[in-house]
Amino acid sequence: MVFISFLLDIMRSRNLLWELTKKDFQIRYLGSYLGMIWAFIQPAITILIFWFVFQVGFKSMPVGDFPFILWLVTGMFPWFFINDSINSATGAIVENSYLVKKVVFRVSLLPIVKIISAFIVHLFFVGVLFIMFLSYGYLPTIYSLQVIYYIFATICLLLGLSWLTSALIIFLKDVGQLMAMVLQFAFWMTPVFWNFKIIPAKYVIYLKLNPAYYIIEGYRNCFIYHRWFWQDMNVTIYYWSFTIIILLVGAVTFKRLRPHFADVL
Amino acid sequence: MIFMDSSVAIKVENLSKCYKLYEKPTDRLKESLHPLRKKYHRDFYALQHVSFDIKRGETVGIIGKNGSGKSTLLKMITGVLTPSAGEISVDGKISALLELGAGFNPEFTGVENIYMNGTIMGFSKLEMDAKLHDIIDFADIGDFIYQPVKMYSSGMFARLAFAVAINIDPDILIVDEALSVGDVFFQNKCFKKFQELKAKNVTILFVSHDMGSIKQMTQRVLWLKQGQQTMFDTTEVVCEAYFNEQLNMQNEWNQDLDVVKDKILADIIKNDGKMILPKLYTTGKKLVSDDVEIKSFFIKDNAGKQVDYLKVDHEYTAVLGAQFSNAMSNLIFGFVLENNKGIVILGVNSFINGNEKLIEVTRPCVMMVEFTFTLPRILKGDYLVSPAVAQGVQDKNVILTWLPSIAHITIENFGYNLSLIEIETGVKTTEYQPDCVEFVE
Numbered sequence: 001m002v003f004i005s006f007l008l009d010i011m012r013s014r015n016l017l018w019e020l021t022k023k024d025f026q027i028r029y030l031g032s033y034l035g036m037i038w039a040f041i042q043p044a045i046t047i048l049i050f051w052f053v054f055q056v057g058f059k060s061m062p063v064g065d066f067p068f069i070l071w072l073v074t075g076m077f078p079w080f081f082i083n084d085s086i087n088s089a090t091g092a093i094v095e096n097s098y099l100v101k102k103v104v105f106r107v108s109l110l111p112i113v114k115i116i117s118a119f120i121v122h123l124f125f126v127g128v129l130f131i132m133f134l135s136y137g138y139l140p141t142i143y144s145l146q147v148i149y150y151i152f153a154t155i156c157l158l159l160g161l162s163w164l165t166s167a168l169i170i171f172l173k174d175v176g177q178l179m180a181m182v183l184q185f186a187f188w189m190t191p192v193f194w195n196f197k198i199i200p201a202k203y204v205i206y207l208k209l210n211p212a213y214y215i216i217e218g219y220r221n222c223f224i225y226h227r228w229f230w231q232d233m234n235v236t237i238y239y240w241s242f243t244i245i246i247l248l249v250g251a252v253t254f255k256r257l258r259p260h261f262a263d264v265l
Numbered sequence: 266m267i268f269m270d271s272s273v274a275i276k277v278e279n280l281s282k283c284y285k286l287y288e289k290p291t292d293r294l295k296e297s298l299h300p301l302r303k304k305y306h307r308d309f310y311a312l313q314h315v316s317f318d319i320k321r322g323e324t325v326g327i328i329g330k331n332g333s334g335k336s337t338l339l340k341m342i343t344g345v346l347t348p349s350a351g352e353i354s355v356d357g358k359i360s361a362l363l364e365l366g367a368g369f370n371p372e373f374t375g376v377e378n379i380y381m382n383g384t385i386m387g388f389s390k391l392e393m394d395a396k397l398h399d400i401i402d403f404a405d406i407g408d409f410i411y412q413p414v415k416m417y418s419s420g421m422f423a424r425l426a427f428a429v430a431i432n433i434d435p436d437i438l439i440v441d442e443a444l445s446v447g448d449v450f451f452q453n454k455c456f457k458k459f460q461e462l463k464a465k466n467v468t469i470l471f472v473s474h475d476m477g478s479i480k481q482m483t484q485r486v487l488w489l490k491q492g493q494q495t496m497f498d499t500t501e502v503v504c505e506a507y508f509n510e511q512l513n514m515q516n517e518w519n520q521d522l523d524v525v526k527d528k529i530l531a532d533i534i535k536n537d538g539k540m541i542l543p544k545l546y547t548t549g550k551k552l553v554s555d556d557v558e559i560k561s562f563f564i565k566d567n568a569g570k571q572v573d574y575l576k577v578d579h580e581y582t583a584v585l586g587a588q589f590s591n592a593m594s595n596l597i598f599g600f601v602l603e604n605n606k607g608i609v610i611l612g613v614n615s616f617i618n619g620n621e622k623l624i625e626v627t628r629p630c631v632m633m634v635e636f637t638f639t640l641p642r643i644l645k646g647d648y649l650v651s652p653a654v655a656q657g658v659q660d661k662n663v664i665l666t667w668l669p670s671i672a673h674i675t676i677e678n679f680g681y682n683l684s685l686i687e688i689e690t691g692v693k694t695t696e697y698q699p700d701c702v703e704f705v706e
Contacts, residue, residue, distance in 0.1 A: 101363075264290065
């Protein structure tokens with residue numbers, strides 16, 4: 001019930017959300033000549049470097065039948081999405097303190113705005129993903145549609161996490177540093193760069209505790225392995241339990257701390 | 266929800282705001298997340314037990330010193346701050362100008378901020394398009410409207426914020442001291458707009474230190490003192506009480522400083538033949554020469570009583586007592602009277618007012634200089650007096666000692682107080698036929 005009324009609320013403020021998202025993009029690239037293009041250039045360059053290093057330089061072996069670069073970017077793009085969202089959403093409220101202190105405003109929208117911004121960039125890269133696969137001669141399959149489900153799953157997790165971190169950082173500046181570290185750690189714990197098949201079977205179970213594992217492998221399920229998410233029911237149930245707990249913890253923390261925001265900022 | 270009849274726009278009941286003071290910011294986090302609600306703080310009441318209601322279309326002023334809880338109250342009514350106890354009911358759309366700035370993002374241009382503010386207030390782009398012209402017109406800051414707000418002067422900032430606040434059709438307008446940064450023209454414009462809004466039955470709540478505008482604008486006034494509601498009554502009643510108290514405080518303050526033990530008679534001669542002069546207490550760095558020191562400065566009335574509450578048209582004597590440690594010549598003694606805006610209203614000295622005569626001191630002594638004058642009809646209010654001793658002639662002199670704003674006096678003028686100074690003027694009117702008068706260029 002609460003969740004539905006929350007969704008309705010968001011629907012009602014979609015105008016405001018959209019305006020705020022536009023402004024968010026504008027602010028980030030204000031004054032730079034290429035403007036918003038930077039949002040896309042940076043990840044693109046990263047991918048290009050990886051491609052050069054692994055495909056051209058190291059001549060990495062294909063994973064299964066797939067060229068390494070395709071395998072890499074299917075994991076890399078969702079990771080960029082997670083990374084960008086958490087990084088920017090954590091500071092969302094501190095950054096917009098003028099909205100907290102001077103006007104009556106639904107502050108809980110601020111982290112959402114950051115997630116939407118990251119989501120828009122991500123959508124572009126999902127498009128790039130399709131194009132890359134096409135250029136290697138792989139046509140989209142019915143499994144590719146699953147990516148919508150995985151994006152939704154990612155957003156739910158990000159929402160809970162960013163409510164938690166954006167509220168905590170107001171009281172505890174260390175959260176920013178901590179999140180940067182956690183993300184760094186999580187990146188290497190997640191099979192973005194490496195294939196989890198190289199890990200001894202008895203450790204794989206621990207790797208699966210990482211929710212990012214579900215997302216990254218999910219994207220590969222869509223494009224490479226061609227598996228449905230219900231074929232890995234255990235992991236799916238685990239992911240959603242984890243996500244719902246994070247959402248609840250995030251929402252409760254945010255709600256409890258919200259009245260103090262204006263006093264502290 | 267508390268019951269509210271429809272003629273009431275804002276109802277505040279037993280409102281308190283307690284700031285929890287924590288030793289460390291993390292204590293606040295620990296406390297708000299603590300499952301057993303353990304206490305980690307000290308309480309500080311910014312506002313305590315405030316209750317009042319404001320009728321629709323009424324203009325109410327809030328007065329009180331800095332830190333008395335005015336802004337806290339406004340922020341809670343607006344909803345930016347959460348009350349610690351008590352209830353607030355607000356009926357109608359609030360537009361608030363809290364501190365400086367409204368929700369402006371410094372990176373955006375004025376126009377972008379106007380739209381942003383509109384969106385936050387729940388207006389669509391189309392509706393804001395319609396209001397844009399009025400807002401830009403009212404703000405009247407020229408091409409700066411297309412510049413990022415961070416480039417603005419504080420006056421421009423206030424202009425834009427105010428222009429937005431009043432043009433988004435509020436039912437209740439809340440203004441927190443924002444007008445004081447605007448220039449006279451803008452303040453004037455704002456007050457005219459206030460009248461316009463009042464006519465439209467908009468409820469206005471505003472904080473000001475300027476008793477003039479409070480008197481001019483409001484019907485009722487809320488007076489806060491250290492977070493407590495001292496008074497909530499008609500403007501006349503509250504302003505009078507407020508003024509009286511300030512006078513009393515002033516006197517108490519003087520006594521605290523021990524300027525004079527008993528203020529009955531100054532410069533009297535005691536039985537032992539010594540003359541008593543109230544000693545002036547100087548604090549902070551002031552221009553003081555080694556040879557001369559102003560030890561006493563005060564104003565007394567005709568009866569010889571020391572006063573700091575002066576009435577226009579009355580005769581007073583300013584007494585300056587300076588101690589010299591050496592013989593000196595070509596001396597000028599004087600003082601200036603400044604109003605609270607730093608404008609020198611009167612300047613008096615022994616050279617100009619004493620037939621261009623220079624005073625000479627032949628031995629170490631205390632020189633007492635008395636200036637007797639009739640106070641002209643100047644605007645009532647607070648004034649500051651600065652005595653000085655100089656050496657030389659009027660256009661070429663060295664200031665030996667100067668005590669800026671050493672004494673604070675209050676001047677009462679029972680007249681109209683329309684201008685800095687009032688003069689006696691003869692008025693004569695004569696009527697002519699239009700064809701009997703020719704206007705030549």
